[in-house]
Amino acid sequence: MNFIQIDNEGIALEAFQVTSPNFDARPEPNDISMVVIHNISLPPQTYGGSGVIELFTNNINPQDHPYFEKIQGLKVSSHFFIRRDGSLIQFVSCCKRAWHAGQSQWKNKSRCNDFSIGIELEGSDFDAFTDKQYECLNRLIHGIKRVYPIKDVVGHSDISPGRKTDPGPFFDWQRVLVD
Ligand SMILES: [Zn+2]
Structure with missing residues (x-):
């Protein structure tokens, strides 16, 4: 399997780049040792729109959807977002701490943002992910592992149990090629 190349600045060369202001420095820049897998869709279970990009760039319009009223003002981000069609968007350099x-x-260890890379899959706890998403995810993890000493690939629910449920029951861990 070919991999997605990450350059010295922490940028995935084939990802479409969208700059998020929601990042800061890693307290220990050399400790990038975990990948955290999430799911997200905005509005929930609605795919293909611009809601996630708007959230991660602080451009949510609360008038667009009732759900957006609940999340306006959140300052969050992720390094990567993988669309249902397998396309890849990067918001934050891997060298920086995304939120x-x-x-x-x-x-x-607490405060997993300090030492992890976040990958959001466009999806929900109620829908299966697409073959193209697994393919992109595996190529991305492969590329990340070539440049960073990743020890663990976990779900958000593994590191925030009781508070978070993603990537959810439809995420098939058997399809993640960890080595
Ligand atoms: Zn999450």
Whole structure:
């Protein structure tokens, strides 16, 4: 399987780049050791629109949808977003800390944003993901592992249990080629 190349600046060369203001420096820039998989869709279970891009760029219009009223003002981001068609958008350099995990803990470490790369799959807890999403995800994880010492690939629900349920029961971990 070919992989998605990540350059020295933490940019995936084949990803469409959309700049999010929601990032900051990693407290330990050399500790990039985890990948966190999420699902997201805005409005929920509505695919193909611009809601996620608007959320991650602080451009949500609360008048567009009742759900958007609840999330306006959130300052969040993710390094990557994989659309249903397998296309890849990058919002934050892998070298920087994106704001995707929130309160979180894995083994003896909390604040997982500090040392993780966040990948959002366009989806929900109620729908299967597409073949093209798994293909892109695996090529991306492969590329990430070539440049960063990734020890764990986990779901958001693994690091924020009780608070988060994504990537959800339809995410098939058997299809993640971890090695
Ligand atoms: Zn999540």
